[in-house]
Amino acid sequence: MNVKTGIILPLLAFVFGSVALAEEPTDYRFPRECTMTPAGYPVPLCGKPLTKTPVVIKKEGAALKKYPEHFIPEQEELAANEMRITAVGSGNPPVRRGQASTSWLVELGNGDKFIFDVGGGTVPALWSLRIPLASLDKLFVTHLHLDHVGGILNLWDSMGWARNTPLHIWGSSGSTPELGVAAFADHVQKAAAWHTRSKTGIIPTGGMELIAHEFDAAQFSPDNPRAVIYDENDVRIYAFPVDHLLVGAVGYRLEWQGLSMAFTGDSVPTRQEAEQSKGVDVFIHELFIDAPTFAKRNNMPLQIAQNVVDEHTPADLLGRVFSIAEPKLGVGTHYFTNEYTIDKAFAGMASTYDGPVAIAQDLMVINVTPEQIVTRMAKTDLLSWAAPAPRPADGKRPELEPYITEGRTPQWVIDTGIKRKK
Ligand SMILES: [Zn+2]
Ligand SMILES: [Zn+2]
Numbered sequence: 544m545n546v547k548t549g550i551i552l553p554l555l556a557f558v559f560g561s562v563a564l565a566e567e568p569t570d571y572r573f574p575r576e577c578t579m580t581p582a583g584y585p586v587p588l589c590g591k592p593l594t595k596t597p598v599v600i601k602k603e604g605a606a607l608k609k610y611p612e613h614f615i616p617e618q619e620e621l622a623a624n625e626m627r628i629t630a631v632g633s634g635n636p637p638v639r640r641g642q643a644s645t646s647w648l649v650e651l652g653n654g655d656k657f658i659f660d661v662g663g664g665t666v667p668a669l670w671s672l673r674i675p676l677a678s679l680d681k682l683f684v685t686h687l688h689l690d691h692v693g694g695i696l697n698l699w700d701s702m703g704w705a706r707n708t709p710l711h712i713w714g715s716s717g718s719t720p721e722l723g724v725a726a727f728a729d730h731v732q733k734a735a736a737w738h739t740r741s742k743t744g745i746i747p748t749g750g751m752e753l754i755a756h757e758f759d760a761a762q763f764s765p766d767n768p769r770a771v772i773y774d775e776n777d778v779r780i781y782a783f784p785v786d787h788l789l790v791g792a793v794g795y796r797l798e799w800q801g802l803s804m805a806f807t808g809d810s811v812p813t814r815q816e817a818e819q820s821k822g823v824d825v826f827i828h829e830l831f832i833d834a835p836t837f838a839k840r841n842n843m844p845l846q847i848a849q850n851v852v853d854e855h856t857p858a859d860l861l862g863r864v865f866s867i868a869e870p871k872l873g874v875g876t877h878y879f880t881n882e883y884t885i886d887k888a889f890a891g892m893a894s895t896y897d898g899p900v901a902i903a904q905d906l907m908v909i910n911v912t913p914e915q916i917v918t919r920m921a922k923t924d925l926l927s928w929a930a931p932a933p934r935p936a937d938g939k940r941p942e943l944e945p946y947i948t949e950g951r952t953p954q955w956v957i958d959t960g961i962k963r964k965k
Contacts, residue, residue: 545745553867573641580834582886588641593885594901594917597870601824604868605914614908614921616673621652626802628825629672629921631658632665633876633903636690637841642856642905643668644690645877647806647827649676651799655778658682659806663693668905671923673930676705676750685716685808686729686792695731700857701750703742707941709752713772715760715782715921717791724791728755744946758782760790769796770818779963783819785810788854794947796820802911803958805870809877810851812860821939826868830875831855858891866894876903876909 577589580800583592590613600607601737608622612631621627627650632643644662644905648669656678669679684692714724732739732753739751758772769783781796785808794807794816805820808829820826831852836846856864857924858875865873873896878888887900892900901907906921935941 554830569700570665576884580882580886582889584885584889586882587880587885590734590919590920590922591789592901593880593904593905594899594918596872596899596901597918598915599899600914601871601912602914602915607915608912608917609909610910610917610919612919615876616671616921616923616927617652617867619649622912623652624800624802624805624913625652626650626799626824628804628827628909628911630874630876630903630905630907631669631672632660632662632694633878633905633907634690635661635830635879636688638662638664638690642880643733643876645692645808646789647876649797649804651748651778653776653778654678654797655776655798656681657778657864658698659699660685660808661694661739662690665694666697668923669698670929671906671925671927672921673927675678675930675932675933676701676707680706680710682710682712683795684712684724685785685794685806686787686789687714687717687722687724688809691808692727696735699731699735699751699753700738702929703746703748703750705750705929707747707749707932709754709936710750711754711756713758713780713782715784715791715793716757717760717789720851722789722791723757725755728753740947740950745943747941747943749941760784760793768815773816780821780903783815785816786813786904787811794819796823797911804911805868809855812864814867817864820868820870822869824871824916825864825872825874825909826870826872827876827903828861829877829933830858830861830863830892831877832879833857833887836884837879841965853901857887860893865892865898865900869898870907871899872918873898874909876901878902880904 575586575589577585577591584593594774594816629648630650630921631646634642634644638644643664645660646662646665647659649657704938714727716723742748763784769781772782778799782793785792785794785807796805801822804825805823809829834852838845862951908919910917
């Protein structure tokens, strides 16, 4: 390097580096001030949903339920014919403090609750909703990528008291037995051997059971493009294959009392998934950032970024999916929501679709009734404790299993214990 470039290159880096920083300042505020993007959307994390249609009327002229500006846990009862959908995690594998990986919660007016995916970093938001853990025991996974199942250890950890009953997990088989959800659940339990054994006899361990309900991926075909995999208490959940790398990636459609939602996990857009989600109230579909932005922000080579992007759904093609499915509200999720990324996504969807859409951010709440669909943000306590555990029906506390003496801390370590003087 000669003297000239030795001076000029650092100078250029300084100038352009400063320009980039000035355009996209690091933002430490929380919550953020609700300024608007150039296209007129509120910036993420400011307490407003990312949509221009926060209210979608389904029945013109009907009396409409009124909602407070924010959803606050334990302060709103669901009506008997109402569904509440919460974006517990709306993001990607690089878990961010303001945007965890993927997880959705569906609560119904009959008291039933369903979790769809539990990606890394999502459980703190789920627990901040102050729902008794015992009622959060039904997990449906779209596929076994860690940004969709990586939070399972936190969800499954019943804390020995808050849930003393098994966690149930539904998911597909794979092309071989070890790639299915049953093998996954088995491995999770084996990985937790130390955890479970250490607590036996100390606290109840009934919650440390994980029960897999694996459905057969081979049952699906053009003549049988979906199957009922859950049918209880008037709730019907269908699974259907989507195009995402391996056999076993599925979407789900939940129907209950005329209300419905679909969630397709990760996928390359297909007519199959659009048709299986046709006409639902809320269709939650992934939405992926463009390859150049992904490469730059994620510090990865463009070709690798492109390989990832090619397994996902860009905004203009999501608009095409929505235009086939015709949901009452289309929701793009799994997107990197920054104030300088969302306008591009809305513009992409608008280039192919003109129905109501939203982009998910963590703790976005959607209430669905026969009359309307209302989208808001939740406010939850960042230092919330676990919700109270319900008393068992028979009023009895769970009994402890026998204490295991083998393999405990060596006696010579115990003998060095520091005790209070008597
Ligand atoms: Zn994903
Ligand atoms: Zn995936």
